[in-house]
Amino acid sequence: FILTDDNVNIYYGSKLVDNLKAEGYDVKLMVLEAGEHSKSFATLPKIYDEMLDFKLTRSDIIITLGGGVIGDIGGFAASTYLRGIKFIQVPTSLLAQVDSSVGGKVAVDLARGKNLVGSFYHPVAVFIDPEVLNTLSDEFFVDGMAEVIKYGCIKDKKFFDFLNSLDSKEKLNTDTEIVKLNIYRMNLEKSLTFDKNISLDVKKQLWELLDNVDMLLSKDLIKADNAEKYIRQKVKELVTIEATSPTTKLIKF
Numbered sequence: 001f002i003l004t005d006d007n008v009n010i011y012y013g014s015k016l017v018d019n020l021k022a023e024g025y026d027v028k029l030m031v032l033e034a035g036e037h038s039k040s041f042a043t044l045p046k047i048y049d050e051m052l053d054f055k056l057t058r059s060d061i062i063i064t065l066g067g068g069v070i071g072d073i074g075g076f077a078a079s080t081y082l083r084g085i086k087f088i089q090v091p092t093s094l095l096a097q098v099d100s101s102v103g104g105k106v107a108v109d110l111a112r113g114k115n116l117v118g119s120f121y122h123p124v125a126v127f128i129d130p131e132v133l134n135t136l137s138d139e140f141f142v143d144g145m146a147e148v149i150k151y152g153c154i155k156d157k158k159f160f161d162f163l164n165s166l167d168s169k170e171k172l173n174t175d176t177e178i179v180k181l182n183i184y185r186m187n188l189e190k191s192l193t194f195d196k197n198i199s200l201d202v203k204k205q206l207w208e209l210l211d212n213v214d215m216l217l218s219k220d221l222i223k224a225d226n227a228e229k230y231i232r233q234k235v236k237e238l239v240t241i242e243a244t245s246p247t248t249k250l251i252k253f
Contacts, residue, residue, distance in 0.1 A: 001056050002027065003047065003074040004065040005034040008092050011135050016065060016090075028054040032070070039069045039109050041117060047077045061086045061124075067093035067140075068100040072115070075106030079121035089123040092132045094144025098151075101126050141169065209234050 002020075004013050009031045020027045030050045032038040056062075064074035064087060071089050078087035091101035107118025133141065152160030209231060 001051060001054055001060065002029045002063045002065055003032070003070055003077070004029065005032050005038065005067075005070055007034040008066045008070070012065060012092065012132065016063070028056075032073075034069075036069060036109065036114075039073045039107075041108050041110060043073060044077060044080075044108060047073070048081060051077070051081055056081070056085070058082050058085050061088060063088045063090060064123075065090045065092065067091065067096045071096055071101050072105075072107050072118075075121055075123065076108050076118060079106055079119050084121070086124045087121075089126045091126070091128060093136060093140055094133055095140070095147055096144075097128045097130075097133075098144060099147050101128070138169075206235065 002013070002016060009029075013029055013031065017027050017029050028050065030047065032043065051062075062074060062078045062081075062085065064071045064078075066074075068091075071091060075087060075089070078085055089096075089101040091097045101123070104120045104122040105115075105118060106121050107115035110116045136144075149160070149163055152163055
């Protein structure tokens with residue numbers, strides 16, 4: 001079951017449907033009107049009805065293809081339909097790629113304010129393709145860059161200086177590996193700081209891993225794309241080891 005909006009659907013809706021059908025999947029595409037007004041409580045029954053008509057079960061999956069609005073309301077629908085079914089985020093705006101799709105926050109708006117009804121419900125996967133940003137307007141690209149710059153201000157002076165050195169959107173597109181690495185690191189560090197399900201021993205090992213990667217990068221002994229792959233592999237190894245412990249529950253990165 002794919003949820004998208006009428007802006008994104010023009011570019012990617014039929015492509016995703018055709019690719020999934022070619023792999024043997026039964027697919028239903030639901031298209032909402034683009035805009036914040038679609039992220040309302042009143043939209044939810046329409047989504048639930050489409051899911052029921054498609055006979056969606058707990059063994060099936062929802063794909064949210066779009067920006068923050070689609071990710072938020074689609075994720076909330078996934079968290080509440082049949083008491084929760086799996087969903088995948090495919091963010092198509094820069095803001096969604098660097099923020100809303102990876103935080104686990106899903107919600108809908110009420111007449112009295114935004115995101116007043118929601119929950120924390122993590123997708124089973126987030127698929128980010130920088131190429132889809134080529135169809136993003138400059139206005140929304142700037143919105144997303146504000147969040148990226150904020151990451152540099154909060155945590156990483158080197159990353160902030162790198163962003164400050166760029167003089168065009170095209171230049172940023174040639175250095176996406178550096179941006180991807182820093183966004184991944186920021187979200188990993190958030191988990192290490194705030195998630196109580198990770199054991200102290202694993203947290204210590206992951207902090208040491210990040211420090212080691214910083215050293216390798218500073219000496220140009222590793223490139224950004226290889227650094228991200230290296231971190232992900234080590235995290236996967238630690239998660240696998242930790243998950244075998246009967247006394248510890250570890251989140252999936």
